[in-house]
Amino acid sequence: MTGKRRLWATTAFAGAIAVASMAVSNAYHQQLLTVIGIHTLLALGLNMLMGYAGQISLGHAAFYGLGAYGTGILTTHYGWSPWAAFPLVLVAAGAVAYVIGRPTLKLSGYYLAMGTLGLGIIGHVIFREWDSMTGGASGMVGIPPLQVGGTVLSLGRSGMILVWVVVLMAFFFCDRLVDSRIGRALRALGDSQGAAAACGVDTGRLKAVIFSFSAVLTALAGFLYAHLVGFISPSSFDFLMSIRMVTMVVIGGMASIYGSLFGASVITLLPEWLHVFSDYEMMVYGLVLMLVMIFLPQGLTRGVLDALEGVKSES
């Protein structure tokens, strides 16, 4: 995206957030939008790794959980302020991802999928079994809400605004990153590692760095989730969550910043809309995903853009 278009897109997005934050007053809708925002962060984090650098991860729920449990443990067991826990949790997620990513990302394709799958399972087992710290299968309650000045940011209007401001900043940053020297190297990596290396890119290191960056964004989503909902349990950070994140990226569109927003919205809203099918809900859900993949294999963003261009060129 060129500088002008980026500015325009960011302004429009900021405007939409401002309007929505004032217009949406129904608590259910506010909550839904908050969840979409958190999922967008998850999808964006994974998209940087999957869409741009071409490396799959089936274990990102571990980093989501690390963000949530990290801040949960520090604030409830040790009485830290959330803002003190914030940098530590993000740095921890980045460091853990780098250390694990360096050897794991030597794998590729199916093998990398298996390796990261293992990571996700280990994470989930720790969240579930480390009773004294994580509360085990019944989860953690009483995680304090975030406060800015005297204002408590909780589920509702304030939490929704907080999440979307973070999303906006993450979008802006990732968009810049993709257009930079690093972004070019990432896209090259996704295409051919040998060719990227021949251009002077240290592929092993870059893969670990982007894995780490993606983990930080994911942990950030976990941090927000823990403090907004106030309650976390291992089932929110299981294998299915990792799969849901991959689905958001693929449905929204690989290597597309705004695709993360679409993917997260669809995957979050679809189950809500499909309640009318009651017993058949999950079947219809699966069917919708199949149809999207068959007819829009490059994801919703690319598919919709192509359709628009088709209409334009016909008229």
Add this chain to the structure above:
Amino acid sequence: MLTIRNLRGGYGRIEVLHGVSLSVRRGEVVALVGANGAGKSTLLKAVSGLLPQWTGEVLFDGRPLQGKKPPEIVALGVGLVPEGRWIFPPMSVVDNLRLGAYLRLRRGDHKGVEEELERVYELFPILAERRRQPAGILSGGEQQMLAMGRALMTRPRMLLLDEPTTGLAPLLVEKIFQIIARLRDESLTFLLVEQNAQGALALADRGYVLETGRMVLQGRARELLEDQEVKRAYLGRDYKEFVEGRV
């Protein structure tokens, strides 16, 4: 400038190069010719750090390259134009070129990179015309030029070219060879791997003939062009001509 002594290497347990030696002096174009599977590309991969396992000695400017990763070798001044071009199809032409300057941009040499970009555009005007287009829609010849341009963006002192003319129309082949000659005059050194032995040897100063992992012939390029063995095996002359010529 580049010295290779007794290089052995391959893929897994299969050894492709059985002790190969070769040298390239500053300002030379050295052609390495041989049939498919002789090990030409493997040799280039070993020099550029893309071959994980090899033994022997490879020295660039007297410095051993053993154990060095590709980015370090690029930083020393060895550029590779890989076989099959290896460009990045969805990225624009200019992004492909800028990627070549990855290490230099990391050092913050933005001005130098922009100047280099202009130089590449001057060498390959077609790339300037198509700079905003995705590299994947370029023709084969244009992609080859892009791959060369990208390697030049690393500001190499020596360029390793792996079959730059394979699959190109004769006119384009000539064009590529002209550009190599021009760059040599601007004091760039080349190790040129080719199946098109005729064209490569006509351009080169010296040549080597690689056969199933062993160097079978070497010498001045002009002498190799006249060599009966080379003619028979690589220049595609009619076998009969030789048999009858000898009788």
